[in-house]
Amino acid sequence: MKTVKHILHNKPAGVHSVSPDASVLEALKLMMEKNISALLVVDGGQLKGIFTERDYARKIILQGKSSKDTAIWEVMTRDPHTITPDEAVDQCMQLMTNNHFRHLPVLNEGTVVGIISIGDLVKSIIEDQQQTISQLQNYITS
Structure with a gap:
């Protein structure tokens, strides 16, 4: 069974975050620079929330707020669902699908160690399926 730890191992090291202020x-600007669609909001090493493109669209654009004058803490998603590195990939997929979100912060003993996206999960599942297909083809032809 593949876990989040396997996905994090194949991703670039480091987590992009901003302070609540x-x-x-x-x-x-940071999201554009790093070509990412979500940032963790961290204060004093503690996860406080997550800010995504969806938050921007719904809480800034549609409400007519100013990006320059609005602090992240005002529009972030507070207390996001989190997972551990030992969580199974299929359980994460189910959690994300059932709750309609695309990013999951990964905590190890309360410390942020990564973030995974729905795209990371799909990629992992496809790789596993391709490996299974290859093994079955080898078995059939041998």
Whole structure:
């Protein structure tokens, strides 16, 4: 059974985050620079929330707020679901699908160690399926 630990091992090291006092504009600039669609909001080493493109669309654009004048803490998703590195990939997929979100922070003993996206999970599942197909083809032809 493949776990989140396997996915994190294949991703670049490091987690991108902002403080709760950062402006939405600062967060958007970092997201653009890193080509990511979500940032963790961390204060004093503690996960406080997550800010995503969806938060931006729903809580800034549609409400007519200013990206420059709005702090992340005002629009972040507070207390996001989190997982551990030992969580099974299929359980994460089910959690994300059932709750309609695309990113999961990964904590190990309360410390942020990564973030996975729905895309990471899909990629992992496809790789496993391709490996299974290859093994079955080898078995059939041998």
